Amino acid sequence: MPKDSGIGAPSKRREDVRFLTGTGQYTDDINVNGQAYVYFLRSTVAHGKLKSVDTSAAEGMPGVVRIFTGADFEGVGGLPCGWQVTDRHGEPMQEPAHPVLAQGKVRHVGDPIAAVIADSAAVARDAAEAINVEIDELPAVIDMREAVKDGAPKVHDDLTSNLCYDWGFVEENKAAVGEAFANAAHVTSLELVNQRLVANPMEPRVAIGDYNRANDESTLYTTSQNPHVIRLLMGAFVLGIPEHKLRVVAPDVGGGFGTKIFHYAEEAFCTFAARQINRAVKWTSSRSESFISDAQGRDHVTKIELALDADNNFTAIRTDTYANMGAYLSTFAPSVPTWLHGTLMAGNYRTPLVYVNVKAVFTNTVAVDAYRGAGRPEATYQLERVIDKAARELGVDPIALRRQNFISEFPYATPVAVEYDTGDYVATMDKLEEIADLSGFEARRKASEAKGKLRGLGVNCYIEACGIAPSNLVGQLGARAGLYDAATVRVNATGSISVMVGAHSHGQGHETAFPQVVAEMLGIDEGMIDIVHGDSSKIPFGMGTYGSRSIAVCGSAMVRATEKIINKAKKIASHLLEASEADIELKDGQFNVVGTDKSCAWGDVTLAAYVPHNYPLEDIEPGLEETAFYDPSNFTYPSGAYACEVEVDPETGKVTIESFSAADDFGNVINPMIVSGQVHGGIGQGIGQALLENTVYDENGQLVSGSYMDYAMPRASDVPFFTVDHSCQTPCTHNPLGVKGCGEAGAIGSPPSVINAVIDALHSGGHTHVDHIDMPVSPSRVWSAING
Amino acid sequence: MTTVTMTVNGKSASGEVEGRTLLVDFLRNELNLTGTHVGCDTSQCGACTVHVNGKAIKSCTMFASDADGATVDTIEGQANADGSLNTIQQAFQDHHGLQCGFCTPGMVMAAAELLKKNPKPTETEIRDHLEGNICRCTGYHNIVKSIMAASGQDVSAIAAE
């Protein structure tokens, strides 16, 4: 029987009631009295010299309040990059300026040139059409390998080239890796593309800047995953507003998937402009605008090689990757192809030697940054595809080859600088074979063949590093921020509790899951506990939600703060019960004197804390509120094994997902219902990448797939019911909850099994010349591969 | 500007609109019914789905003037009279059929139309009916499950807590 409350219970989500009744409050639902509206005039060319921006005609139009251009931001900070990568020669990456509004040049379609503020959104857009922009168009660089050639047009004239950095990891191992390949009994190599994706949270971005001249306070309402990070970056680096004069509110946020981590020009603009015109300024992105202004994801082109000895043991891995940065460095972009990618290249396997080379490249495209999984899906895809190819070349079972090479002893120090604390890859693979009914596959294949379809089975494992991240470590790796988190537990006089957390919930269900932890620790009803998040004026601090970090990092801070509450409450109870503090136990919301029948209730203690008539005032302060900051000592390492079965229609090339099974190890689980939901969603996005989604620029830098008319989002009919299981649990050893995080696993773990299954299906139909098809494996690509 | 009048969630509502005012803008900006969302501009995501004269439509792809005199139902009018969740809404909560909640009003309105026409839809019929409603969070698993449950079907065999 599952528990009905506390840790491990599938508690229903309390936030659902407002979302189901249309009473949530998303940023676009907020309107500030007297607000004006801004429309950004954006570049329609990918690369050009900005000769002039003539706003005079537009300024005179009725309802226009003010028009800003890049010139208005001379002397204002640019958008900062939060991570500095050091290249393989010990040099810092090339880091271009990123003005709020374009200055001198435009560098991608969508680069904002001018901002029109007007009394209505329609007037702002009408007026933008009256702005006369003169641009000398320059040749655009779109293809990464072209971009790094000598003589390629430079995206940033003041940089030496379009190469942001050339990163080697582990550079010291490079020669040894080369030697291992020279001595290998077998080498499998594969060139593949991790195509560019658009994150597409269903809520487009919105920003509202407000300003109160009476107290010189600015407020930004924004669709962000991490309001404090925005306050820090925008306040300190862009606008020079001290934290105590700047409030950032991220209310209900309609999905993030990474792209709402970053600090964007529109946020800085609205905050800046509201101060300039002394009036609130609101920007609501259209979906078309989000396609050319939200940071995009992935976009790696890789060659991976796997060396094996005569017994099929992996001996070395070598990769060569080009990673697209786009036209500017988005907030955390440099970290994604490096520290979030290279450190995962050992996967679940005992490969003693790994060398990863990544060349990050500027192109005239929208900036690329973290998207669900961020670096880890790219690593997993390369590794799990090359292993499958190796198994086929060697004529061995792909599952057996993986099992043979599994890491089996923990802790395990990989050759790529991370130490896995726990895991049991055999257990998750065993579980997968059971829930996916792999033994029944051949019968299902025959049934498909009888219908004229080819059926394929694909399996893969994954490991990820989440619970981001130990501050001292990431500091050494170039992060310009700490990655701890914070929580304040405020116990009210009657015993109800507000927990102010630095994590931000935009679909993850924190408002339900976090109270389950506190309720478990205190033995009280979950309904007595509420979570407060998303407002820098209400919560102590926080680095936000991404990297599957919320429960592992912020949840741990909440545990630490709750422990402080318990310690203090026990002191109060010992006073009330006239017993030694050491004899007080807290059980089921009641303080008992061990070995006696003396007790007092949770509410007695909390009331005493706020009405301290009978209270040890000489020893402790009144009140019951505690804050804790928690900085993790390691990453967490969720892992799992996934299986996909597909049918391929050989006449049309159409691939249908017939089943998808996931066996995950997330360590301890707080709310299994929410965890399953996170896995479902991640798999949905992974299938989207594998089959449907693609971000295509033409040679001039025009985004061809710039709306849902051409960017294929997964729909309900594209996916089946999923079978997910997270009963394999090896608890994390270094955080108090033993949790590992589950937000990204589905997106990290699912693409390779889909592609492995498609290749398997084609081989079963005799199309043995096809050993790879790049994602998305659209019908036309599959058909072309079959007939190629 | 012209005046339009419609019956919204059972109550008469009037307002001034331009020709270009979309029904969704009228609902959100004039009537402050912000539960209906805008997720795209190509009439595909379905976050803006409402019922006009009993039929599900995309309120971002209909002019407010075209709904003059019509009966309009939105997510705000779906709960029971006492404020409790209706059958569909309750099923979505029971089966974790939503995460960020942004697509949810459209999903509920689409489901309501389906169950009115087809009280016991199959899994395939549900998935087909959601062709015009995009969710980025759930992978649709629990949305489909919620709608099956709302129709009174046994969903205990469908995996996951």
Added chain:
Amino acid sequence: MYNFEFVKPSSVADAVAALGAEDAQALGGGQTLIPTMKQRLASPSKLVSLGGIADMLGVSVSGGSVTIGGATTHADVEAADAFAGLTGLAGGIGDPAVRNRGTIGGSLANNDPAACYPSIALATGATITTNKRDIAADDYFQGMFTTALEEGEIITSVSMPIPEASNYQKFEQPASRFALVGVFVAKYADGVRVAVTGASENGVFRWTEAEAALSANFSADALADLSVDAADMIADLHGSKAYRANLVKVLTGRAVAAAN
């Protein structure tokens, strides 16, 4: 979008009069026109909604033909279930909410090269009736987004002879869910007609070789030796010319099999 004057007449005559204004445009269900206007790619001064004209609504069957009012929604055509191929086609356009607004007249007037309705109109040899005249489908479609309609002319109804057997096969473009290729096969006593949408740079077209083969032998096998010339096919990120040509043949075969 740009602003405009919105009018909703209740008769064809009033609509025609309203459309006499400069840059006036008819509005069917708006499922294509409104997104186009949002992108500021269309800027009518006046939109004349046809949804309030009772004479242009409804589906009726008589004398072996079905007649559909020009303002009838796809959902209402589907619900009328006049014949299997029509019901299947109408029920597969867009999504349910689009089908509740989009109209047959709007679809045919726009003649999007990937729309579904042009294929059935051409395959059934439909008659497109306007406020001025009757136009045979073979004369009506004149290339993508181009029709025989004149300025201000309104499609008031569409009549199709009901085939003995028919089927529509749509292979969806994965993003828009329009037809990457759609094939409508209609079998009549005097022969078979096959019309293809989504595939050609020239818009909807009849695959006459298949028509001849199927008129002799209404079986997918009859197509075995035929091939589709890829030269005029559309190529885009969703499929090459050769891929579309392949789909034309595959889908035609499937439509025949399903119709039988």
